[in-house]
Amino acid sequence: MLRFLTSGESHGKALVAILEGMVAGLRFDNKKIDLELGRRRQGPGRGGRMKIETDKVEILSGVKGNVTLGSPIALLIKNKDYKIEKLPQVSCPRPGHADLPGSIKYGFKDARCVLERASARETAARTAVGAVCKLFLEQFKIKIKSSVICIGGEFDQPSINKKIKEAKQKRDTLGGMFIVRVYGLPVGMGTYVHYDRRLDGRIAGAVMSIPAIKSVEFGLGLAYAISFGSDVHDAIFYSKKKGYYRNTNNAGGLEGGVTNGEPLIVRACMKPISTIGNPLPSVNLSTKRPSKATIERYDTCAVQAAGVVAEAVIAFELANAFIEKFGGDSLKETRDNYLCYLKKSS
Numbered sequence: 001m002l003r004f005l006t007s008g009e010s011h012g013k014a015l016v017a018i019l020e021g022m023v024a025g026l027r028f029d030n031k032k033i034d035l036e037l038g039r040r041r042q043g044p045g046r047g048g049r050m051k052i053e054t055d056k057v058e059i060l061s062g063v064k065g066n067v068t069l070g071s072p073i074a075l076l077i078k079n080k081d082y083k084i085e086k087l088p089q090v091s092c093p094r095p096g097h098a099d100l101p102g103s104i105k106y107g108f109k110d111a112r113c114v115l116e117r118a119s120a121r122e123t124a125a126r127t128a129v130g131a132v133c134k135l136f137l138e139q140f141k142i143k144i145k146s147s148v149i150c151i152g153g154e155f156d157q158p159s160i161n162k163k164i165k166e167a168k169q170k171r172d173t174l175g176g177m178f179i180v181r182v183y184g185l186p187v188g189m190g191t192y193v194h195y196d197r198r199l200d201g202r203i204a205g206a207v208m209s210i211p212a213i214k215s216v217e218f219g220l221g222l223a224y225a226i227s228f229g230s231d232v233h234d235a236i237f238y239s240k241k242k243g244y245y246r247n248t249n250n251a252g253g254l255e256g257g258v259t260n261g262e263p264l265i266v267r268a269c270m271k272p273i274s275t276i277g278n279p280l281p282s283v284n285l286s287t288k289r290p291s292k293a294t295i296e297r298y299d300t301c302a303v304q305a306a307g308v309v310a311e312a313v314i315a316f317e318l319a320n321a322f323i324e325k326f327g328g329d330s331l332k333e334t335r336d337n338y339l340c341y342l343k344k345s346s
């Protein structure tokens with residue numbers, strides 16, 4: 001079983017992740033992890049913080065001579081913007097952020113104590129973990145890519161740029177939708193035998209856990225609700241050359257929570273960023289008097305970055321399901337098991 005933990009505050013010293021259960025013998029490539037961290041910082045509408053952070057990963061353990069040992073892998077990403085002790089109090093919670101429920105839950109009068117961890121800065125650690133999982137999946141020719149579908153209701157790049165410019169001028173924010181596609185998955189990852197082992201549920205949970213993601217769908221998704229079954233289910237064919245195959249992929253690569261050999265197609269919607277330059281009404285946590293919500297430095301839009309984070313969390317779920325299915329403590333053992341399965345199931 002693959003599992004991980006992250007630690008770290010947005011303006012703390014560093015983010016740390018520990019990934020446990022990765023096979024031994026995987027060639028490690030720090031540059032590829034840094035590349036993914038770099039992709040997470042990009043996209044239209046990102047704020048000033050992304051210019052400060054350069055995000056380079058440091059490997060603290062679990063790797064020797066650039067090869068994994070099978071022991072826990074500790075990853076460190078230092079925060080250039082380390083100033084948590086010097087930052088002002090946040091007294092007026094931002095609607096849409098974790099500020100108010102978090103402050104009530106943990107008994108804080110300063111929402112800074114909430115937002116430092118609730119902030120999406122934590123997703124840099126998850127991106128690093130996902131990048132390691134991508135290195136593993138690449139060994140089996142499994143490739144993951146995301147792209148933006150729309151931002152603020154606009155679909156083409158010039159209109160998106162215009163909309164983001166408008167949002168910036170109005171000191172407002174935007175959300176949107178992105179898609180993640182995964183190619184090269186074998187049939188049989190995940191299982192229908194128990195609810196918490198269904199891969200659709202595991203992937204949906206992982207993507208939904210990214211801050212500001214408010215819907216996740218597979219394949220045809222919402223459009224299933226307005227269709228006849230005969231129009232949307234992917235008919236099954238067989239040829240000696242191809243084996244079983246489909247001419248459509250409305251299921252998005254999963255049936256019964258099990259991969260069916262078609263590309264995995266996941267779409268998600270991100271709400272507009274909750275910190276708004278022209279702030280909404282709020283209430284002071286100490287005085288209970290009405291006040292405008294606090295403004296923290298913010299992204300106008302982060303849909304492209306959220307897509308990169310989604311790639312990472314999906315990579316983790318897929319690597320976990322792959323190791324679960326094929327087992328093995330070393331890359332060689334996993335590969336042997338995988339090749340044997342492919343031979344038997346073809």
Ligand SMILES: Cc1cc2nc3c(=O)[nH]c(=O)nc-3n(C[C@H](O)[C@H](O)[C@H](O)COP(=O)(O)O)c2cc1C
Binds near residue numbers: 047096300
């Ligand atoms: C890549 C990324 C960047 C984000 N940047 C910001 C930001 O600059 N300001 C902000 O208020 N929220 C930002 N968010 C969203 C908040 O973290 C999120 O809305 C908040 O944690 C509350 O969680 P919820 O929206 O899931 O309820 C970002 C989210 C992601 C995925």
